[in-house]
Every structure is written in C-alpha cells, then in structure tokens.
Amino acid sequence: MFEISQLRCFVAVAEELHFSRAAERLNMTQPPLSRQIRLLEHHVGARLLERNSRTVRLTAAGKAFFPEAARILRIAEEATFTARRAAKGEQGTLAIGFTSASGYSLLPEVVRRLRERAPGVSLNLKELVSTAQVEALNSGELDLGLMRPHTINGELESRPLLTEPLMLAVHADDADRWPLAPTLADLHGRPFVMYSPYEARPFYQMLSERFARAGVVPDVVEHIGQVHTMLALVRAGVGAALIAAGAANLKFDGIVMREMATEPVEMICTFRRDNENPVLRLFLREVLPTFHR
Known part of the structure; x- marks a missing residue:
C-alpha cells in the first residue's frame, strides 16, 4: 500500500508539472522525489507521470488519480488537525x-x-x-x-x-414586616420553607448548621428540593425562603428579594x-x- 509521503510527492509534481520546483517545494532533492513517484506507481500498478528532458505531464491514469490523491491528503491533514485539537481539549x-x-x-x-x-x-x-x-x-x-x-x-x-450572597424571599404583602438587611435571627419562629435533607442535602446541612450556631429555630412548614418550587410556595404565602443570589434571576411576581446580612454561600x-x-x-x-x- 502506498504511503502519505508518496502521495504528497505525486501531488506536488502534478501541480507544478516540474520535478525541480516540486522538490524545492517539498524541501528535498530530485533523486528521492523520483524514487517516491516510482514506488507510488508500483503500488498503484499504473504509470502516473510521463517526463522527458523538457516536460512533465500526467498520464490518463495520473489525471484520474490526481484529484483522489489530493482529497486523501486533505483528509489526512484534517484528521491530524482534529486529533491535535482533541488532545488539547479543544x-x-x-x-x-x-x-x-x-x-x-x-x-x-x-x-x-x-x-x-x-x-x-x-x-x-x-x-x-x-x-x-x-x-x-x-x-x-x-x-x-x-x-x-x-x-x-x-x-x-x-x-x-x-x-454569592444569600437572599431572603418573602411575599410582597409581608415585605414591610422584614428588615431591609435581614439576618438569620429575623427568621426565628417565623414560617419558613426549608430545603429537603434528601434532594438538597448540601444546602439543608449548610443552613441547619448556621441556624444552630445562631440559636435560630424557624418554623419549618415544608421541605422542598427545588428552588422554583420553594419560590412558588413563598408566592402562595406559605412562608419565607433563603436562596442563593444566582437563583434570584428566576423571577416570580409577588415576591420581594432582600440580601441577607450574613456570610455568602459557595x-x-x-x-x-x-x-x-x-x-x-x-x-x-x-x-x-x-x-x-
């Protein structure tokens, strides 16, 4: 089977129709270029080029072989480029x-x-x-x-x-009953929508630890796993909720968000x-x- 290097030599000669220019383009001398062409013709089983002291031209087989050889080179180059990009993570x-x-x-x-x-x-x-x-x-x-x-x-x-900061989500009708910069202590004894200890365990554990350190015991009315469901319950007037600031992009009419005066969440x-x-x-x-x- 022929090699990519042999195809590259043939395509260069077919495009230049001149061995000297093709050799210069490939940064090699003419004798090894000629050997590569002969090896390729041997593998193909047909003569691809005719040359004399003045001219080089493609044979009928060479004319048929040339576009396919060029296509194989393009595919090989693209495959190499793709492999390099994949190796880099690109x-x-x-x-x-x-x-x-x-x-x-x-x-x-x-x-x-x-x-x-x-x-x-x-x-x-x-x-x-x-x-x-x-x-x-x-x-x-x-x-x-x-x-x-x-x-x-x-x-x-x-x-x-x-x-990101913690945000207190409260029903708009109750907003006046909350400070502008609420703390965990403001949640003590008040209806509160808490995270599920199963579906949202990290947030549940984090808030539970903070409440325990602050000596705060909210009146937990529901345990919920998803933020959008928690906000739906806040909107329904079930209780307040604490969410990360990023989730505040989930807009609900009838809810007021206030940044907590407490340490942020990670x-x-x-x-x-x-x-x-x-x-x-x-x-x-x-x-x-x-x-x-």
Whole structure:
C-alpha cells in the first residue's frame, strides 16, 4: 500500500508539472522525489507521470488519480488537525451536571466561557441535585458537577467556583414586616420553607448548621428540593425562603428579594481525579481560573 509521503510527492509534481520546483517545494532533492513517484506507481500498478528532458505531464491514469490523491491528503491533514485539537481539549464532549439553582446564572456563564476558549466542544448538560451528581461522577456518567460544597470520597476532587450572597424571599404583602438587611435571627419562629435533607442535602446541612450556631429555630412548614418550587410556595404565602443570589434571576411576581446580612454561600465544581478527558483538563486549566480574577 502506498504511503502519505508518496502521495504528497505525486501531488506536488502534478501541480507544478516540474520535478525541480516540486522538490524545492517539498524541501528535498530530485533523486528521492523520483524514487517516491516510482514506488507510488508500483503500488498503484499504473504509470502516473510521463517526463522527458523538457516536460512533465500526467498520464490518463495520473489525471484520474490526481484529484483522489489530493482529497486523501486533505483528509489526512484534517484528521491530524482534529486529533491535535482533541488532545488539547479543544474538541470533544464534556458532560456537566448542574443543580437547578446553578442553572439560572452560573451554568450559562460556564458554558459561555468554555465556548469562547473551545468553540468546537460539545456539551452534555444534565440537571441533577447534588447527591445525584456525586453518584453520576462516581459512575463516570458526568465529567464535571456544579453544586454546593458536600462530603466527597477520595476519588473526587472539588474546587471553588464562586461565592454569592444569600437572599431572603418573602411575599410582597409581608415585605414591610422584614428588615431591609435581614439576618438569620429575623427568621426565628417565623414560617419558613426549608430545603429537603434528601434532594438538597448540601444546602439543608449548610443552613441547619448556621441556624444552630445562631440559636435560630424557624418554623419549618415544608421541605422542598427545588428552588422554583420553594419560590412558588413563598408566592402562595406559605412562608419565607433563603436562596442563593444566582437563583434570584428566576423571577416570580409577588415576591420581594432582600440580601441577607450574613456570610455568602459557595458554589464548587467537582470531578474525578482519574478523569483524563482532555476537555475537562482544559476547563480546569484555562476556564476555571477566570472565575477567580
């Protein structure tokens, strides 16, 4: 079977119709160029070029072979380019899990910055609660998870993405009964829509710990796993709720948002240490640092 180098020699001669110019173009001398052409003709089983002391021309077989040879060279070059891009993480697929809260502001920004750096990357996006993301990361279904801080096993690694304020969501008719800069203490004994300890475990644990440290005991009326459902209950007058600022982009008429005078909450990205997906490595190396500038 012929080699790519032989095709490259033939195409150069066919385009130049001059051995000397073709050899110069390929940065080689004429004798090895002639040998490559003879080897190619041997593999093809037909004479491709006719030459004398003054001219070089394509035979009928050479004319038929030339466009196909040029096409094979283009395919080989494209394959090489594609492989190099894939090795750099500039081409391929990244499976990203995200919580509903991160889907309102963080996920679009992650996608935008990744596509700016590697527009050839395909994304597989899955909305999952944090616990389900951890399971999917462990099973290899996800490359990257966007979630709240949580307890992880030794095979997973987490890195901070950003922090955002906590927002108090209250019914508009009750807004005057709340301070402009509320604290956790303002929630003591008041109807409160809490996160589910199962579907939204990281946020549930974080708020439970903060309430315990502050000696605050809200009147928990519901445990909910999804932010949009919590806000629907706030709008229905069931109670107040605490959400991350990014989720405040989910607009509900009849709800007033107020920034809490308390420490912000963190969003992290989690991945398997042994995941060698080049796209993940590109994200960690070049996209993640842009969130900390």
